[in-house]
Amino acid sequence: MLGILASIIDGVLVGLVYGLAAMGLTLIWGVMDVINLTHGTMIVAGMFGLFLLTAALGLSPYVMLPPVLIGGFFAGMLLYWVAVHRMVGRPPLMSLLSTFSVNLMLIGIGTAVWGTALFNVEVSLPGVSMGRYTFPGAHILAAVLAAVIAGLMYLFLQHTRMGKAVRAVANNREAAELVGIPTTRVLAITVGCGVALACVSGMLIGTLFPFTILSGDGYQLKSFVVTALGGFGNPVGALFAGVALGVLEGAVTPFVPVSWTLVIEFVLFVLVLIAFPGGIFTSRRGAL
Amino acid sequence: MLLLRLTRRPFFWIIAVAVAVFALAPVYGNNVSLRESLLLAALYITLASNLNLMLGYAGYINFGSIVFFGLGGYICVWLVNSYNWTLGPSLLVAAICVSALSLFFGLGILRLRGAFFALSTIGIVEAVQAFAENFTPWGGSAGIYLSSDIFTPLGGPARALWVIYFVMVAVMGASLYLSYAIRSSKFGLGLLAIGQNEDAAAILGVPTPIYKALVYSASAFLPAIAGGLYFFKSAFIQPSDAFDLTLSTESLVVAMLGGQGTVTGVAIGAYLYEELRGYLLTSSTFANFQLVISGALLLLIVLFFPGGLMGWVYSRFPRIKKVLE
Numbered sequence: 079m080l081g082i083l084a085s086i087i088d089g090v091l092v093g094l095v096y097g098l099a100a101m102g103l104t105l106i107w108g109v110m111d112v113i114n115l116t117h118g119t120m121i122v123a124g125m126f127g128l129f130l131l132t133a134a135l136g137l138s139p140y141v142m143l144p145p146v147l148i149g150g151f152f153a154g155m156l157l158y159w160v161a162v163h164r165m166v167g168r169p170p171l172m173s174l175l176s177t178f179s180v181n182l183m184l185i186g187i188g189t190a191v192w193g194t195a196l197f198n199v200e201v202s203l204p205g206v207s208m209g210r211y212t213f214p215g216a217h218i219l220a221a222v223l224a225a226v227i228a229g230l231m232y233l234f235l236q237h238t239r240m241g242k243a244v245r246a247v248a249n250n251r252e253a254a255e256l257v258g259i260p261t262t263r264v265l266a267i268t269v270g271c272g273v274a275l276a277c278v279s280g281m282l283i284g285t286l287f288p289f290t291i292l293s294g295d296g297y298q299l300k301s302f303v304v305t306a307l308g309g310f311g312n313p314v315g316a317l318f319a320g321v322a323l324g325v326l327e328g329a330v331t332p333f334v335p336v337s338w339t340l341v342i343e344f345v346l347f348v349l350v351l352i353a354f355p356g357g358i359f360t361s362r363r364g365a366l
Numbered sequence: 367m368l369l370l371r372l373t374r375r376p377f378f379w380i381i382a383v384a385v386a387v388f389a390l391a392p393v394y395g396n397n398v399s400l401r402e403s404l405l406l407a408a409l410y411i412t413l414a415s416n417l418n419l420m421l422g423y424a425g426y427i428n429f430g431s432i433v434f435f436g437l438g439g440y441i442c443v444w445l446v447n448s449y450n451w452t453l454g455p456s457l458l459v460a461a462i463c464v465s466a467l468s469l470f471f472g473l474g475i476l477r478l479r480g481a482f483f484a485l486s487t488i489g490i491v492e493a494v495q496a497f498a499e500n501f502t503p504w505g506g507s508a509g510i511y512l513s514s515d516i517f518t519p520l521g522g523p524a525r526a527l528w529v530i531y532f533v534m535v536a537v538m539g540a541s542l543y544l545s546y547a548i549r550s551s552k553f554g555l556g557l558l559a560i561g562q563n564e565d566a567a568a569i570l571g572v573p574t575p576i577y578k579a580l581v582y583s584a585s586a587f588l589p590a591i592a593g594g595l596y597f598f599k600s601a602f603i604q605p606s607d608a609f610d611l612t613l614s615t616e617s618l619v620v621a622m623l624g625g626q627g628t629v630t631g632v633a634i635g636a637y638l639y640e641e642l643r644g645y646l647l648t649s650s651t652f653a654n655f656q657l658v659i660s661g662a663l664l665l666l667i668v669l670f671f672p673g674g675l676m677g678w679v680y681s682r683f684p685r686i687k688k689v690l691e
Contacts, residue, residue: 113481164669170481171427172668175622178429179664182615186657299492302485341496344489351478351486 084211085328091221093324097317098224100304102275108311109248109268115177118294119184124280125289146281154273158266188291198288220282303347385539408538410636412592414620415541419585422627425561430487436608438590439597457594464590472582498605509604545629619664625676630690
């Protein structure tokens with residue numbers, strides 16, 4: 079019984095990081111109706127950024143948070159200009175294809191350079207024990223950092239001028255343009271923020287689990303599940319849904335082989351989409 | 367009736383001539399390397415034409431078309447290996463099983479529309495791959511090896527490769543005719559209407575959920591046979607080969623390159639892509655960057671030529687639309 083409780087608590091911790099990752103996906107989705115299929119690879123980019131920087135500089139992994147965040151932001155801006163800009167306002171299927179093709183290029187380069195070997199970042203932090211179980215310090219710190227970054231993102235969207243512009247563009251792009259909001263710049267910044275969130279969450283996941291260049295697919299699928307649960311384009315819902323997914327994973331892990339977890343999550347994704355097309359954690363008024 | 371009507375159009379005979387050329391070209395002079403290259407081209411044409419049924423006609427992106435190919439391969443190889451079936455029946459049973467399964471799943475996931483459907487096809491690949499890795503009769507992640515005796519009923523390995531080639535070309539021809547027949551039928555018009563505007567199509571009386579599930583299932587049949595042939599030929603199957611993301615992606619690239627929604631374009635696109643790929647794989651610099659190049663190609667097409675090759679040809683020579691569909 080205590081074992082299940084412990085794995086559920088651990089699920090909450092990991093789930094916060096999943097929620098942060100999904101926030102990046104849902105932000106872009108909600109603002110411009112573009113599904114970013116490079117999401118998984120951007121998560122992996124955060125992991126590799128962490129790995130390379132810690133290997134090169136020998137500093138604590140958590141010092142790498144600002145460079146990964148900034149790097150992710152610029153990678154996102156670049157992604158916007160390369161693959162998204164011409165797709166905004168066209169059928170969503172076209173932007174699926176364009177981000178998918180960018181993803182292929184990134185994965186192709188990644189596998190050519192690093193192969194598909196397993197990488198690992200050593201983190202030594204004291205854990206917190208509860209009876210026979212010890213929660214690793216890395217999990218706790220990752221969850222705290224994820225919650226803080228998500229909170230900052232929320233404050234940015236709610237209370238800054240730029241954040242309000244992002245929400246305005248999400249509501250109605252033409253109207254935003256009419257009142258003088260530079261929509262193109264806002265869209266580019268939104269993609270930058272979304273990708274930065276993906277990279278940072280990837281970095282945090284990198285401190286928890288070993289990873290390969292292809293790990294992104296699994297985390298991307300998790301982000302889709304979380305997005306579907308939380309409601310499309312709803313960053314706060316994404317955070318709660320991430321926790322819900324983490325708890326589910328924690329509760330399921332003791333009973334099911336690991337390779338089936340993704341399948342269960344996928345089935346959940348389809349069921350949620352069919353039963354609650356608007357998401358479970360959606361508030362009545364508009365999402366963003 | 368539909369077939370009879372189609373024989374009166376020139377395009378029907380153009381396909382027939384193309385398939386005959388495909389089948390006979392390597393026989394002349396017993397050219398084995400040409401046969402292998404054309405076999406791969408026929409595989410690409412089969413996969414891309416069937417993907418096109420979803421992508422080009424109904425406007426639904428299927429990122430998981432490789433599942434049909436891999437699952438067909440698995441069922442066929444399994445029947446040959448564990449039950450000593452011959453190639454013909456195992457191919458047929460594999461294709462029927464895969465089609466039936468996709469009809470069943472199609473009725474479920476095709477309730478999701480547009481982008482959500484595309485996302486769930488990614489999940490289907492994960493799910494089927496997880497199943498194949500955990501299903502012990504299929505050898506788990508180690509896969510199934512076939513003994514070399516399997517070629518004996520076909521007259522030894524050398525002759526078997528020719529038989530496999532001819533069957534593959536026949537499957538390719540069937541794919542082209544299937545694409546063409548669907549395009550010319552009422553069913554195809556319904557699908558095109560769904561591709562244009564699904565709500566409007568539903569209001570006008572197109573039974574959209576059934577049509578979508580049917581075309582999903584129809585697009586599974588021939589790729590499953592192709593998968594069975596392909597893995598029977600290599601006498602070995604494992605999950606990472608059977609559900610390889612690359613092939614799935616390449617079918618998308620091919621369909622977009624030639625022009626989604628056209629029959630000719632997809633076939634030409636597949637042939638061109640196969641030639642390009644053969645060139646890239648032999649040059650040592652590019653062998654590792656195959657995904658990068660398909661990705662870049664797809665991006666360029668999506669950004670600048672969404673109509674593909676045939677889109678360009680049609681806009682330059684509108685008359686040709688009547689002959690090459």
